[in-house]
Amino acid sequence: MSKEGVIVDISKHSGSGVGQIQSDDKGYYYESNGGRVNLTDDWYPDPEGTYRKLTHTPKGGKIGSINKGGTPQEGFPDLTGYTSVSVYYWSGDNSFSNPLLIQLGIGNEYYTTNGRDSWDNDNQISTTNLKDKLNEQNCKKNKAHIVDLSKQGSGTPYECPSGCNRANIHVYKSDSSGDTITYGHTITSVSGFKDGNTWQLGLPSIKGVNLIKVYWKASGETNPIFILYQTSRQRYFRRNAGGGNSWIEVTTSSKETLRIHNLALDLSNTDGTYSFGGANIKMAVLLSHIGDGCRKFEHSLRGGLFTVNGVSHGITKLVDILEC
Secondary structure, three states, rough: OOOEEEEEEOOOOOOOOOOOOOOOOOEEEEEEEEEEEEEEEEEEEEOOOOOOEEEEEOOOOOEEEEOOOEEEEEEOOOOOOOOOOEEEOOOOOOOOOOOOEEEEEOOHHHOEEEEOOOEEEEOOOOOOOHHHHHHHHHHHHHOOEEEEEEOOOOOOEEEEEOOOOOOOEEEEEEEOOOEEEEEEEEEEEEEEEEOEEEEEEHHHOEEOOOOOEEEEEEEOOOOOOOOEEEOOOOOOEEEEEEOOOOEEOOOOOOOEEOOOEEEEOOOOOOOOOEEOOOOOOOOOOOOOOOOOEEEEEEEEEEEEEEEEEEEEOEEEEOOOOOOO
């Protein structure tokens, strides 16, 4: 390995392709200055999975510098004392072109950029406000904003709740039919959902949406009951009775509240679709490459609650796993 240390390339990820990323029984890696840089990835926050965290760790060597592709990234201190570099991307940034934050080592040392290959230390970021800072950067870099479900078409657009001061979201009364009233939020990309000050769980971020429709009971209930992502493939979400601020993705437009209980979980099901209670529900199955040649598949409702009465892998029942 070069005395200058390895060059960490934050543009590299597990899908970079042959010639850029290699893999063996220890996991994904790439060569740099005669040394090996191991590459792992995970989702943040867990289990919502709004962001991807990619960690670059040199094997038995030091970090010399940080590049993005062939472009040096500036503004960092001497890197030889750090064991790893982690970079956060939005999950909707499939090209991994807009890094949001860089973390040096495993402590609270985070850097942000104005997009010009120069980075500044932000000593206000910690584990307690990391999600908020990522949402703010995502708003600025990817124009992905936060929908406030409580807004009901006052005629005045509302600011993105991320605090980025970059977007006004228009909301209007879409239609009234039967026992529901619908409000449409005009937005192109979404990083998350709030209902007033309360974060909502189970609603994934999305890129390239035309409209978010929020359905309310005409009788005047204080909580919305159903959400529609209006895209080329419409997506439906029913309120989860197991938690007041959580939602469940379903494949039909029935608007009744749903409680997931006594679910037989099949860990071979990477699609995540289950038939339950007369509806096909969609669980999130998030894949992470966690190192040492291991992969993790996490099955969840992105923070929503459900109970399990059995676990299998295909036709094989996995025993000695407690029902929960």
